Amino acid sequence: MGSTTGARSEHGRDENNDCLFYLDLMSHDILNFNQAVLSYLEITLNDASTSEETRHYLLSAIDQIRNSSQLIDDVKKMARLEQVNSDAFDTLSLEGVIQGSIEDLRLMHPDMHIEVSVRNDAGHVNVKGTDVLGDVFLNLLANAVRQDQSEEPVIEVTITRPKAPSGMVDVTVEDRGSGIPDQMKRALAGEKRADNVTRKHAGLGLLMVRAAAKRFGGHLIIGDRIRGDHTKGAKLTVRLPEVRS
């Protein structure tokens, strides 16, 4: 029996490795194709003879190329994260990671004024994680920008220690977007894999945040910025275990 289980496990590992191999191959090639599409769009955009109307179309196409590349990055990171042993996680300064994500957000939107305020009520906090933790916060911030329809999005980030359970730290990102309906909150908060509708509306970003938070020993809490009224914006909290020295 032991050998059968072992053989099954070995078989499962092989299949998993095959999947990762094909995922890697596919994403590498698509990113190369995206490179060519993005650059030729940019060349046309920078051509003096391009009309304003065409520029508008080109900018929309460039946005979608970025989204497609981001999606590939997220899927690769999620797949890789599953492979990393938690013993290999680094000890990271939480505020340092968040500040890095804010810088990345500004690089993603060089022409947009984004007001991001950070309130740290927890002081210096270390957590366990990998470079994916920066992507977790970047996803939350980018999601807040996407949801906010104004030209100058406002995002509030707070770092706090919850009253319970002890030993945890919360990073909360609040936006002024259209919020997350209760049905989707339940689906996103669930342990089950999200259904197709949730995946379509929430995007892979929040699912990645949920999976990564879990991998780092925490979880994602989804709420409303104004309690009870989801239409006033979302309040997304990543709760992580604090590393005490």
Place this chain on the structure above:
Amino acid sequence: MVVDDEVFIVDLYRDILKLKGYEVIATAYDGDEAVRKYQTMEKRPDIIILDHRMPNKNGVETMVEILVMNKNAKILFVSADIMIEKEALKNGAHGFLSKPFRMDELVESIEKLRHEP
């Protein structure tokens, strides 16, 4: 000099760099070809734009061999594989860009390398 196994990517670099006022003096489609060409070039390039995932010899191996020939060679590593960034920089790359990059990022990286001693 541009090194990438995808013909359309080499063509793309040529188009961008020409548009931005640079000259591509050599191209190679795998690591072996890059090393052989670099060895025999009379006029060496100011900057080598180097891909990683290529047949025969990957980007890091290629870079190491080129740096043995000329420790002052300036190499801009460009790859769709961000996992290779640390290894590339550790082994002597002067810069790293992940695909897809914006044209401005490529030009900024080239200019930065050009002005490095």
